[in-house]
């Protein structure tokens with residue numbers, strides 16, 4: 645089993661399944677970590693947690709801390725799957741995301757009311773005040789409350805080669821990815837974001853080049869960088885950096901590219917449940933992480949308050965959102981008298 649991509653490889657060195665409890669010894673870099681988790685599928689779970697990224701993992705921990713029965717589903721598709729090291733995560737600055745997830749999974753094994761299933765959920769339907777989940781295996785599970793933490797998927801501009809360097813030499817978030825490129829030439833894809841990106845990364849960058857890609861700088865915005873109108877035709881690695889080819893036959897060398905991706909819900913559950921969405925396409929939640937459907941809470945990249953233009957998409961914000969969504973799911977159970 646391979647849980648990670650990028651520089652860090654997590655491999656299974658031992659796997660056993662005694663009495664419905666999966667025990668896995670994971671080798672994370674040089675460390676061997678033992679994880680164990682209940683695996684037998686019940687036909688009911690009190691709280692179904694969809695997603696095994698920081699949001700879902702924290703929601704599961706929150707449920708376990710007060711002895712609430714919860715099942716977390718994880719189909720192994722993480723937004724930061726191509727990232728070798730995450731940053732701006734206090735106490736974990738520079739930790740490989742896969743190592744973070746493995747440590748969280750190991751912590752969850754202390755809580756015997758929490759079950760983790762490495763399985764895809766296909767559908768969620770309302771069933772009176774409860775919910776019915778259908779898994780990829782065809783198994784069906786009922787739940788009193790649902791925590792959605794399925795994250796988002798990034799759609800990049802269709803520039804050949806860009807996807808191959810995503811999370812490594814191309815990214816969207818300066819807080820996560822810029823400091824490692826201090827003093828280098830940074831390329832920005834899309835003129836409309838150039839004002840924001842150059843202002844934010846000004847103290848770090850050695851210089852900028854903007855690939856307008858058919859967009860205009862915002863009104864009244866000027867940038868201290870060339871703004872190229874020739875269209876990008878490809879992105880290739882060159883040693884440590886990137887070479888961008890343009891349709892006028894010229895090339896530009898940069899250390900890293902920044903681009904604003906289009907976000908899509910990773911899972912179809914918002915649509916299936918008829919949840920109210922924000923203009924960003926993310927699930928609308930209130931201050932208690934409740935969605936428009938009673939019993940469904942949401943945390944992490946897939947959801948945000950109406951006051952925000954987009955999710956605050958970071959590991960810590962996702963974990964915080966997952967914690968709140970977990971709390972509110974428990975509050976829902978208590979309000980229904982399900983003790």
Ligand SMILES: Cc1cc2nc3c(=O)[nH]c(=O)nc-3n(C[C@H](O)[C@H](O)[C@H](O)COP(=O)(O)OP(=O)(O)OC[C@H]3O[C@@H](n4cnc5c(N)ncnc54)[C@H](O)[C@@H]3O)c2cc1C
Pocket residue numbers: 694695696697698699700717718719720721722723724727729730731732733763764765766793794795796798810811812814815816817819820821910911912943944945946956957958959960962
């Ligand atoms: C290139 C890049 C670099 C980044 N770098 C950083 C960084 O350095 N620092 C930082 O703080 N943030 C960084 N981020 C942001 C960070 O990755 C996200 O904010 C965070 O992963 C969101 O967590 P999440 O739990 O909401 O979703 P994810 O981590 O995306 O987890 C989603 C979970 O849902 C599961 N899932 C989805 N559909 C189903 C289904 N149908 N059935 C079962 N399970 C399902 C997936 O398997 C996965 O377990 C980066 C993002 C990108 C794109």
